[in-house]
Amino acid sequence: MSKETISQIKEHLQKINQLDDPYIQLISADSRKGVQTAIGQFKRRIIRQQEAQAAFKNRFKYEKHYWQSGCKYVAGMDEVGRGPLAGPVVTCAVILNADFNLVGVTDSKQLTRHERENLYLKIVDEAEEVSIAVNDAPVIDKLNIYAATQDAMIRAVNQLHHRPDHLIVDAVPLKINIPQTTLIKGDQKSISVAAASIVAKEYRDHLMRDYDYVYPGYGFAQNMGYGTKEHLMGLESLGATPIHRRSFNPVPKYLK
Known part of the structure; x- marks a missing residue:
């Protein structure tokens, strides 16, 4: 003993x-x-x-494949906010290097708020580069949500200091002159897409919590603009705010 x-x-x-x-x-x-x-x-x-x-x-296999194929910079891309009735769509492009070792980086929806916040700060600190682009409700209403998402993603890429040699994109193919791989549920399959999903979600969640102070009564800090019961009750009693998407039902019913 x-x-x-x-x-x-x-x-x-x-x-x-x-x-x-x-x-x-x-x-x-x-x-x-x-x-x-x-x-x-x-x-x-x-x-x-x-x-x-x-x-x-x-989840690093795609990045390693393209690095071994001669690509120096590989950017993972994701978006957050295509479904809500209010607030922007936020897109993010993240370029990682081979030394990146944040094992906890995975699909942002599988993480707690505390885990996402911690990883968000570490990703921004350890990534080769991070770029965020946002399209607000008026742009979404003008272009439609799919086109607004593509537009923001392309701007996120074009804002990068390092021009990517290859893109790994979650579900949304882009009209841009860069080779790309489009993955369904890419945030579960690619570490750079997962990192982009965490950064985009944290960025958007912080925006929506700020909007909750500006437009109280809708529960934006909790529902992030999605059509929850509290949100719909706020629409019915208070009407639509400037951040509501006029092209999303049932928002038109509550325009004043």
Whole structure:
């Protein structure tokens, strides 16, 4: 039996990142229930980390393929805000390098608000380059949401200091003279698209929380402009705001 206390063993296990570490073999014969529980928790933690690392590497396969094909700059692109009744559509282009190692970067919809906020700051800090472009409600009404999204995506690309050699785009093909790969659910398949989705969502969510102060009564800080019950009740009692999309039903019913 190990002479260490259970607390000391737990502390030691926090410093180990390999299932085959000799220390595990050393303490495995310790019959104390607390030690065996700690070993089980350690193994589950390491397995989760290994699975996350493997998934991260898999989401980097498109970028690595294009880098190996001679592309120096590969930009991942995504958008947020095509469906809401109010607020802008926000698009983002992110260029990463081979040293990027934020394993937690994945589809923004799978992350908590706290996780997205932390990753947003780290992505902006660690990415080779990040570019954001926005089209507001009047532009959306003028062009239609699909065309407004494409327009903003193209501007995000053109604003980049480094001209991409290849684009990886989530679902929306772009009329731009750059080779591109369009992926359905790209934020689950490409790490740079996932990074772009996190940045775009955080940027838009902050905008909508600011709009909640300017236009109270619609619940923008919670629903981000989507047509929730609270939002529809606000439309019915207060009418439409300047950030509402006139071309989206049922907004026209509430124009004053």
